Amino acid sequence: MVSDNAVRQGSEDAKATGTTRAAWIGGALNKFSIGTSGFPDDLDAPVEGTVDLDVPVEQFWRLFADVRGWPSWNSCMSVARVHPGDVLSPGSTLLWAFRPIRRRYLYRLPSLARSVVVVPCQEVTWEVTVLPGFHARHTYSFEALDGGRCRFGSWERASGPTYRLLRSFWRAHFRFVLEASLAGAVTAAARGEGAARLVRYGDATTGTPLVVVPGLDGSVGTVAPLVQALAQTRPVHLVDYRTERNTSLEGLAREIADLVTRARLGKVDVLATSLGSIAAAQAISQHGMSARRVVLIGTFTRLPAGRLRLTNRIIASTPRWGYRRLAPLLMSYVCGPVGDGADHPFFERIRRSDPVQVVKRTQWEVGRDFAPDLAALIPPTLVLMGARDRFVSDPQREVATIRRCLTSEESQVRLLPGAGHVLLPRAAVAAAVSAAEDFLQED
Secondary structure, three states: OOOHHHHHHHHHHHHHHOOOHHHHHHHHHHHOOOOOOOOOOOOOOOEEEEEEEOOOHHHHHHHHHOHHHHHHHOOOEEEEEEEOOOOOOOOOEEEEEEOOOOOOOOOOEEEEEEEEEEEOOOEEEEEEOOOOOOEEEEEEEEEEEOOOEEEEEEEEEEEOHHHHHOHHHHHHHHHHHHHHHHHHHHHHHHHOOOOOEEEEEOOOOOOOOEEEEOOOOOOHHHHHHHHHHHOOOOOEEEEEOOOOOOOOHHHHHHHHHHHHHHOOOOOEEEEEEOHHHHHHHHHHHHHOOOEEEEEEEOOOOOOOHHHHHHHHHHHHOOOHHHHHHHHHHHHHHHOOOOOOOOOOHHHHHHHOOOHHHHHHHHHHHOOOOOHHHHHOOOOOEEEEEEOOOOOOOOHHHHHHHHHHHOOOOOOEEEEEOOOOOOOOOHHHHHHHHHHHHHHOOOO
16 A cells, blocks of 8 residues: 555655656555556556555545546546536546646646446446547446455556557556556545544533534634634534535535544534534434534525525636635625634635635535425524624525524524624624523533
8 A cells, every 4th residue: 555654755755856746656656566557568458556545435435426626636637527417427427637747748638538337435437439539448446445444446448540549648648647546545545535524622521512513614714713712611523524525415414423423422512604504404403413402603594596606606717826815805705794803713714725615515505495404403503693694695584584494492593793604703703602602501
């Protein structure tokens, strides 16, 4: 197996010696006996290899099934899409662009393929036939191993007169794809990509554990001041889902419930904000996450679809360096008012967020009615809404709708003066902390 230390050290060595990344990856894979079928003995033999990963196959499958996210871990690709519906399935159409084999080469290689086999956690195979006289078949394989590990493999072969005419290029390209895919998988697995995780805050050992599910970017940013204050008196476990790779909000909710169940926290209190509030509601009502009391901040039933689509278009069309500058400005308007909260951790976290995942999760909200998810909540629930929330069409009307959804007699809905969708002004944060502490008091 190629270890993360080997990948990291090799990258450093490559920088020091001027070796290209592709050349170093190939050397690393050969060094660790992750081979390819032998050419030049057979110039048309498959280009293939495997690597063992220290993560469960289900986790790596989630990462792989998120096609839009391929460029974040597989360095051979600059963009990737699947149609229809962003779902990888038999018969779906895959479109992507490959980066050049060498960075100094000034090309992008577009590709169009049709998936022919999609078996979750086992195999994905597609065929490329768009070029006259060219037929390629590429299989990515997945195999569960003992000890919560898995094996990931790549196999590719081509035929036809167009392929044979440019055989040297295509063989080099196939090997580039193989090496980038396997090395990227190793690095992604080492980073925990493909799974959410629980992060413990504070040293408190008594009191009902509090599970916190943050907003859209999946980090502590939206709730950092709340977490810091509440962790003084109780164990706080934040669901950090920056590295989740689910294809639906329902999948994220299921993963959150499983994560909390595996942690054996027993019956918990829950605090969740924005998109995280819907995921938490589904985790409780649909997937058995046992909750005593629930606090939802900036939750919603419906959001303006046109505004969400426009936001996604802006983010998707902005290069990453531009996104890092644009995101804090955009979010200060959408999630503000900011007031005296300009130094809130939310802005730094959203600047560092993955725009591909932000677009994906925003799309989960488009055209949805989440009133049934809130209505299914049985535990007593406190909803805190910013009186100046710009994320919803009308805060007052949204509050009235949410009040009708909540069935417990102990449930409450409160408006926080001067606050927006994310609680940024210090007074709003203090009011939310006080309200949450009062509501979550032990019986």
